Amino acid sequence: MVDYPSEPGRLLAEEVPGDNSAALSVSELSGALKRSVEDAFGHVRVRGEISGWKRHASGHCYLALKDDRAVIDGVIWKGQAGSLRFRPEDGIEVIATGKLTTYPGRSKYQIVIDRLELAGQGALMQLLDQRRRALAAEGLFDQDRKRPLPFLPRTIGVVTSPTGAVIRDILHRLADRCPTHVLVWPVAVQGETAAAQVAAAIRGFAEMAGAPDLIIVARGGGSIEDLWAFNEEVVVRAVAASPIPVISAVGHETDTTLCDFAADVRAPTPTAAAELAVPVRAELLAGLQTMGARMGRCAHRYRERAGERLAATAQRLPTPERLLGPQRQRADEVGERLPRALSRRLALAGAELSRTAGALRPRLLRDRIGRSADRLAAVRLRPDLATRRIAEARERLDRLWRVAEQLHPEKPLKRGYVLVERKVGGGVLTTSQAAREAAALTLHFADGTVDVAVEGEASTAYVRPKQTAPKRDKPDQPTFL
Template sequence: MSDDYVFEGPADEPPAPRDNNPPLSISELSFALKRTLEDRFGHVRLRGEISKVNHHASGHVYLTLKDDKSAIDGVVWKGVVRGLGVRPESGLEVIVTGKITSYPARSSYQIVIESMEAAGAGALLAQLERLKTKLAGEGLFEGSRKKPIPTFPTTIGVITSPTGAVIRDILHRIAERWPCRVIVWPVVVQGDAAAGQVANAIRGFDALTADSPVPRPDLLIVARGGGSVEDLWCFNDETLARTVAAASIPIISAVGHETDTTLIDFVSDRRAPTPTGAAEIATPVLADLQYAVADFERRLVRAGGRLLEDRRTRLRAAARGLPARPEDLLALPQQRLDLAGSKLGSALHRNVAVHERQYAAVSARLSDGLLNRAIERRHDRMVAVSERFEPAIRRRLDRDQTRLAALSRALTSLDPKRPKPGFARVEDEHGAMIASASGLHDGQAVRLVFADGAKGARIDGGAGGEPIPAPKPRPAPKPRPAPPGQGDLF
């Protein structure tokens, strides 16, 4: 019996042939291809130009890599995006590393990108030019928004690596030109973490206030030594450029040598060719200022002397042009002044006499009757008003006095300190009034206050239903017999 036939059913039916190529489902084929691609191309490096970049809300980045003939889809998972060497942008030529896999839902293959780097300096510069064009269009390079550099800073903040020659050159240059306080914020100046650390340092300095324990700098210097385009690429970060532009403290960019140009050079308030040049831009020369002040002082003294000498010369020239001596010119006016002064006393007396006569003429027309009539009119008006209001005021006073007397009688009758006849006020040993039986206990000493006096008492604890027997009257005392020998006077 051949293995190609199986017998099912009655013996007289022919056997059904076995299928050597069973059909596969679409999912089985797709996942088989996926496993084959991942096994065969588990690690590949591709070079191409980025296009159709999509930064998804989930954090993943979807893009397409292409050359002049072909294209392949790519995906960068969210956890890998932060560690990429460059930011994915359309038109950028890059070299990516990853693995080839397939997307079964669309029967297409793609590369899962694990690392990305620029394909060369040309690609990096092209990306930089696109970013510069974007920021320039937003007005971040405008000179009108740049802040002036303070002339005499008291505190300077330096953002750079704490090791190396850059920080030493800056500190040495500031110390010899303009000794002031320098605060160093250490950061890394190369690599993926550099841009974030520099941006955080700028925001940290910008957040300081006048009352902070660390003084707020008047000026910031972002410095780094020279290097290649790749070494300085962290200073072309868009987020860092926007942080520099938004800072309220003036910033001097001193990244690289004079021929090196980074993005923060365009958005900072001043660009320095070298870190040492940044220290020179930030500080004046103290010796030059002292020399200038001394020179100003000498020039002021010389100018004052020249001014006095010029005035003296002009005065002498004017005196030579006079027709006589100055004493002779002043003699006649002085004589007229003396004559006027001698007449001043008699003139004042005559003036007083004239005004006295005028006052006497006017005072004759004045009399006490004018004032008395005005006073009498106001007195009559006051009497009329008082006669009209006095009865009403008196009635009001009588009514209020009657109410006050009634209230006084009610107060007297309700005063607990003045019991009525037949009533008594109960007080404890401290004089506090007891208002209810719950405030008493057996054997407690109390004081009963009547209208005509007070008596002491003690609580016996008996039931209130039994009458209290009246005390027996004390017998009257017997009269004493008269002493013997005393006679009756009557």
């Protein structure tokens, strides 16, 4: 019995007569598919919407392109990812140029993208609008962040191409209006590196020594693709973070970039930026002259009015004759009365002198002087009087000394009395109760002291030699020591 391939339940694979296709391995089949796909689709352009954009740490980028009915995976290798002219975002419609290939590890096909472009003006505007909304949500375009421009900047920094007509227009306009010092930071204003150079220039002006007072970011007109560098996020953030006020003058009046929204002031053209940066010097001089003339007229008018007020006030003041008239009249009256008063005073003084001179007699003075001399002669110094008084004082001192000796505290001890003191702390005791409470006593006799301890009715004692003070001569005054 022979088994046929169509029969179910066959366990082992066997060669069937007439079958000329050998069994392929998975790798062989995957390799064949890869070659077929790459040969048939070696160069394709695909239009679709970006989805799942992701940049790997290795530098490779992965995404998917989709429309309303299908999805195809895509990859951009690191070498091509660095040359992208815009940053891809989800939802942007693009045209990808590359080749189809397969990925055997997951049995899927994908497009290896060599070039990624926006699919027309609408896609570019869509990307611009998405980026504008995202940056606006962070507050980078808020009016509260806008700063006023300096009235008369001493130094102006210009970020632009050094070879274009823009820098010449700015310099000429500044020279016509108000010559000032200008620092030019040369950058590329178009191309892949333009955004990074513009952002670095703005940060460089802020960090340099002697930083300018104002920054102008300028570029001539062009298409939205030409101005795209000024829509990049790195430029917008650099403008928003600049500590120096920034004027954005990118393109013509109808051109608008995200740099314009982040700047403190937007100028329609680079020439208009120069006009906004500085005032007209001639107008300033004319204004100064006008204000100087007005100030002179004001000062002259003020002086005239002050003179008028002074004249009016002087007319209401009294004259010196009116102020000094009464005093002058009083002085005249006093001057007339003074000679008569002096004459009268002199007459009175002469009469008083006459009366006094009659009482002054030399004989009376001589008699009084004589009596005083007699009293002075009667007063004599007698030594016996002083000696008698000293003797009386010494006798009184002796009596007091004898009384003091009788009252000396040690005098009763010679008659058998004892002086009782506390051994600790001292103090004379006069009662038995106080002696018992003290416990340790010192007894003073005429010839010494004895320390005793009180124990109920009995006591123990030992004699301590008397410490006597050295004898002294009898003092001139009594002492009780």
